[in-house]
Amino acid sequence: xxxxxxxxxxxxxxxxxxxxxxxxxxxxxxxxxxxxxxxxxxxxxxxxxxxxxxxxxxxxxxxxxxxxxxxxxxxxxxxxxxxxxxxxxxxxxxxxxxxxxxxxxxxxxxxxxxxxxxxxxxxxxxxxxxxxxxxxxxxxxxxxxxxxxxxxxxxxxxxxxxxxxxxxxxxxxxxxxxxxxxxxxxxxxxxxxxxxxxxxxxxxxxxxxxxxxxxxxxxxxxxxxxxxxxxxxxxxxxxxx
Numbered sequence: 001x002x003x004x005x006x007x008x009x010x011x012x013x014x015x016x017x018x019x020x021x022x023x024x025x026x027x028x029x030x031x032x033x034x035x036x037x038x039x040x041x042x043x044x045x046x047x048x049x050x051x052x053x054x055x056x057x058x059x060x061x062x063x064x065x066x067x068x069x070x071x072x073x074x075x076x077x078x079x080x081x082x083x084x085x086x087x088x089x090x091x092x093x094x095x096x097x098x099x100x101x102x103x104x105x106x107x108x109x110x111x112x113x114x115x116x117x118x119x120x121x122x123x124x125x126x127x128x129x130x131x132x133x134x135x136x137x138x139x140x141x142x143x144x145x146x147x148x149x150x151x152x153x154x155x156x157x158x159x160x161x162x163x164x165x166x167x168x169x170x171x172x173x174x175x176x177x178x179x180x181x182x183x184x185x186x187x188x189x190x191x192x193x194x195x196x197x198x199x200x201x202x203x204x205x206x207x208x209x210x211x212x213x214x215x216x217x218x219x220x221x222x223x224x225x226x227x228x229x230x231x232x233x234x235x236x237x238x239x240x241x
Contacts, residue, residue, distance in 0.1 A: 002194065009185055009198045013178050017202065020177040023095075023167040027102035028160055031110055034103065038111035039118060053111070060108035066169055068105055073097040073173045098170040102163060110159050117152030118144065150221045157214035161207050168203075178202055 041053035060068070076082045076091050090096045121144050129143045171180030182199040186192050 002191075005189075005191065006194050006198060009182075009195050010202075012185060013181055013195075013199055013202055016176055016178045016181040017206070019175065020164070020167050021206070023098055023102065023170055023175075023177060024160070024164045026099050027106055028163050030099070030103040031106035031163075032156075034107035035110035035114050038107060039115040042111070042115050043118060057108045057111060060105055065101065065105050065166055066172070069098065069101040069169055069173060072101045094170070094173045094175050098167075098173060098175055102166060102170075105166070106159060106163050109162075110156060113152045113155040113159060114148065116155070117148035117150075120151045121147045146221070150218070153214065153218050153221065157211065157218075160214070161210060164206055164210065165203060 038053045038056065041049040044050065072091070073094065076097075082088060082091060091100075125143055125147070126139065129139045134142070167177055168179035170177050171183055174180075176184070178199055182195045185195050189195070
């Protein structure tokens, strides 16, 4: 293994990390808001909203992300209404086409995670908040949503990791993120093993940091699950005896 070539490849791929993180972060944030709307539609009890959300989730979870990227990047430009519409400055750029595809895809998966979190909120806490005179909006903001986030966070962390890895598909529409730069280096040097080993290591490092961040947020949101200090345990045992 040529370590000098590996070092140069690492520097080239690291330069593409900001674009990868930008794609993942933008699509995850936008997808989270869209997913919340889908989850609330599923739980609204309104038949039209419920079945519209069901159909959306079925389509985007049942078709490959690669196909969705192709349809958005190559397919939408086939319609004159899109080419002459107000959104054409967005859809003519590969970056925003990738963001739209990733956002729509992650929203379908994340909506089911969020819906599960919302349904896991204990009914007794909701009834207690209602008996305290909370409005529906305050009840959702102060009781339901925080508890649902805490319950959904582990699953949503997996979805964020999937989004980081899914950004590699943006290379097929000319975006030079990590995988795109790796493919370019391979086409010039024909040294696939070293390049992909370095690319895989960079993705692994990013996802390692992401998992640690999710665990930190989960720890912050779950004070009741933390182990008490050793001194407190000793005092408690002494009192008990």
